[in-house]
Amino acid sequence: MKRIHSKDDIVQAGLDIMLIKGFNATGVEAILKQANVPKGSFYNFFSSKEDFGLAIIDRYTAEINEVFHPIFNDESLPPLERIKKSFETLITRFENNECTKGCLIGNLSLEMSDQYENVRQRLEQSLRGWAKVLSGLLFQAQEEKNIPADLDPEMLAESLISSFQGALLRSKVKKSSEPLKNFIYLHFDRFLAVK
Amino acid sequence: MKRIHSKDDIVQAGLDIMLIKGFNATGVEAILKQANVPKGSFYNFFSSKEDFGLAIIDRYTAEINEVFHPIFNDESLPPLERIKKSFETLITRFENNECTKGCLIGNLSLEMSDQYENVRQRLEQSLRGWAKVLSGLLFQAQEEKNIPADLDPEMLAESLISSFQGALLRSKVKKSSEPLKNFIYLHFDRFLAVK
Numbered sequence: 001m002k003r004i005h006s007k008d009d010i011v012q013a014g015l016d017i018m019l020i021k022g023f024n025a026t027g028v029e030a031i032l033k034q035a036n037v038p039k040g041s042f043y044n045f046f047s048s049k050e051d052f053g054l055a056i057i058d059r060y061t062a063e064i065n066e067v068f069h070p071i072f073n074d075e076s077l078p079p080l081e082r083i084k085k086s087f088e089t090l091i092t093r094f095e096n097n098e099c100t101k102g103c104l105i106g107n108l109s110l111e112m113s114d115q116y117e118n119v120r121q122r123l124e125q126s127l128r129g130w131a132k133v134l135s136g137l138l139f140q141a142q143e144e145k146n147i148p149a150d151l152d153p154e155m156l157a158e159s160l161i162s163s164f165q166g167a168l169l170r171s172k173v174k175k176s177s178e179p180l181k182n183f184i185y186l187h188f189d190r191f192l193a194v195k
Numbered sequence: 196m197k198r199i200h201s202k203d204d205i206v207q208a209g210l211d212i213m214l215i216k217g218f219n220a221t222g223v224e225a226i227l228k229q230a231n232v233p234k235g236s237f238y239n240f241f242s243s244k245e246d247f248g249l250a251i252i253d254r255y256t257a258e259i260n261e262v263f264h265p266i267f268n269d270e271s272l273p274p275l276e277r278i279k280k281s282f283e284t285l286i287t288r289f290e291n292n293e294c295t296k297g298c299l300i301g302n303l304s305l306e307m308s309d310q311y312e313n314v315r316q317r318l319e320q321s322l323r324g325w326a327k328v329l330s331g332l333l334f335q336a337q338e339e340k341n342i343p344a345d346l347d348p349e350m351l352a353e354s355l356i357s358s359f360q361g362a363l364l365r366s367k368v369k370k371s372s373e374p375l376k377n378f379i380y381l382h383f384d385r386f387l388a389v390k
Contacts (some may be wrong), residue, residue, distance in 0.1 A: 166356075173322060175314060
């Protein structure tokens with residue numbers, strides 16, 4: 001049995017459970033049990049469950065950014081292909097989870113934005129950071145005439161992320177990645193195609 | 196104080212609270228208090244909280260269908276304009292709620308699809324019913340050459356609903372309807388425009 005436990009272990013255990021059950025259905029007790037941590041240690045690290053939720057969002061965002069980093073910086077691919085590949089990588093993760101879990105940021109966005117203002121702000125920050133990277137790549141794609149010249153890269157970046165989140169929502173209900181694959185086809189092969 | 200209470204009153208009270216707090220954070224006690232109903236009556240009507248959730252989904256779906264019905268059947272508008280208007284109507288509702296609540300179907304899709312199989316199936320049914328109406332209208336729009344001839348109306352219907360749900364998710368975090376308005380612009384004025 002693992003005896004040493006750290007703040008990191010608790011956050012990781014919380015992330016694993018919260019990805020499946022969401023915030024409200026995740027009991028702190030269950031997380032402590034999974035991480036093999038006494039209750040006192042938890043409150044040494046986190047002032048509240050909300051505070052714990054923020055740490056989990058940060059961890060998840062960092063984890064996804066690590067997945068994205070080599071893709072977004074792969075100079076062997078045109079910028080638009082890098083964006084497409086980044087979404088496809090998330091789709092593969094979703095398929096590997098038997099079409100469960102989805103994206104923690106999306107899940108908590110709908111569950112918590114009206115309830116916890118600090119969480120809402122952290123989600124906003126995470127989504128905005130993602131859009132910033134995509135809009136930089138879309139700007140390059142536009143310079144290279146790979147997307148229509150008169151589309152605003154920032155609007156488009158936000159829209160791609162939103163539509164991906166929506167396709168993920170639909171796929172989570174359908175228990176099939178078909179809506180996500182249609183998202184890829186419609187956006188990258190049709191809507192953004194330069195005629 | 197209202198003394199007569201019915202199954203309908205309880206479902207309505209549950210819907211009001213669940214739209215704000217989601218499923219897991221909604222306590223049956225709070226709903227009974229709001230509907231002024233003794234606990235015994237609740238369990239006369241519903242075998243479990245899950246059963247109650249299904250009744251709330253049905254009520255919400257019926258309510259939205261009532262909003263949609265006159266719009267989808269408005270013969271004075273071309274089919275594609277009816278679809279656009281139906282989304283705009285939901286956006287106005289969202290704005291009237293100060294960018295809170297959103298769509299119960301979308302909210303529960305992310306919160307509950309991995310947890311309650313019966314709920315997942317009911318959400319699937321609701322989303323599929325919506326897509327069916329849209330694909331009928333998109334088929335007409337295609338016959339009238341108002342959308343590209345080689346897009347599959349069924350795929351497109353599902354994609355419009357998904358992208359709308361994603362834009363709603365983003366708007367709920369941003370506390371602004373801007374992502375929803377960009378959804379309307381990008382899809383109806385750009386992506387589906389026939390050149």
